[in-house]
Amino acid sequence: MATATLDPIAVKLDAMFxxxxxxxxxxxxxxxxQRLIDxxxxxxxxxxxxxxxxxxxxxxxxxxxxxxxxADGTHRLDKEQYRYAxxxxxxxxxxFNMVEGLSHAVFDIMDIDGDGTISKDxxxxxxxxxxxxxxxxxxxxxxMDIDGDGxxxxxxxxxxxREFFYSPDLNSPGSLLFGHLGR
Numbered sequence: 266m267a268t269a270t271l272d273p274i275a276v277k278l279d280a281m282f283x284x285x286x287x288x289x290x291x292x293x294x295x296x297x298x299q300r301l302i303d304x305x306x307x308x309x310x311x312x313x314x315x316x317x318x319x320x321x322x323x324x325x326x327x328x329x330x331x332x333x334x335x336a337d338g339t340h341r342l343d344k345e346q347y348r349y350a351x352x353x354x355x356x357x358x359x360x361f362n363m364v365e366g367l368s369h370a371v372f373d374i375m376d377i378d379g380d381g382t383i384s385k386d387x388x389x390x391x392x393x394x395x396x397x398x399x400x401x402x403x404x405x406x407x408x409m410d411i412d413g414d415g416x417x418x419x420x421x422x423x424x425x426x427r428e429f430f431y432s433p434d435l436n437s438p439g440s441l442l443f444g445h446l447g448r
Contacts, residue, residue: 273433273440278348280443284395285347294341298325301394305374308390317373324370327361328354355430368426372419382416399444408438 285293287300302322305311311318335357336342336350354363375383375391383391388406392398409417409425417425421438428439435446 273435273446274352274430275348276435276446277429277440277443278351279344280446281351282344282347284397284443287396292341292343293347295329298329301325304394305371308394309374309377309387311374317370321370321374324363324367328363328367331357331361331363351430364427364430365423368423369419371426372422375422376419382418383422384416388417395443397443401441402444405438405441405444408441411438 282293285297285301287297302318302325305321306313306318331354332338332342332347332350333340334350335353336346338346338350342350354361372383375387377387377390378384385403385406389403392402405425406417409421411421411424412418425439425442428434428437429442430439432440434440440446
């Protein structure tokens with residue numbers, strides 16, 4: 266009996282596609298990202314005129330344009346196009362380094378009190394934004410807290426996002442952002 270080889274990056278991108286496709290129509294389009302931005306602003310109680318809201322929106326707009334560019338998409342992407350475009354955009358920093366740019370904008374939203382770290386409460390809001398309900402989802406917080414100080418620093422968060430996009434290890438801290446995958 267032959268077994269299929271598990272592509273860990275595809276598994277993670279498929280989880281992100283499912284979480285982003287908030288209207289469950291089988292496609293991701295700008296309206297899905299607008300709803301995601303709105304969920305961030307609501308969960309973290311940030312006014313749409315706040316500089317962090319503007320930065321988050323700008324980063325998601327740039328990210329969306331890069332996805333469309335890499336997938337030759339017009340206005341929406343199916344799962345295969347989304348996977349392909351994310352892979353391409355994550356390594357193509359010729360116009361916009363989406364992994365770094367978006368990570369910093371999201372961190373700035375998550376760090377409600379501006380102390381330079383993400384607390385457990387701030388991380389739980391992140392899980393709510395993405396509608397992540399896996400029982401082991403908070404495990405990601407503890408795994409991302411590499412130094413064990415009870416919070417996630419900017420460096421730890423950016424490292425985790427890099428792992429999400431680049432690490433083939435489904436058990437790396439960043440690979441747990443949507444809970445344990447590929448089991």
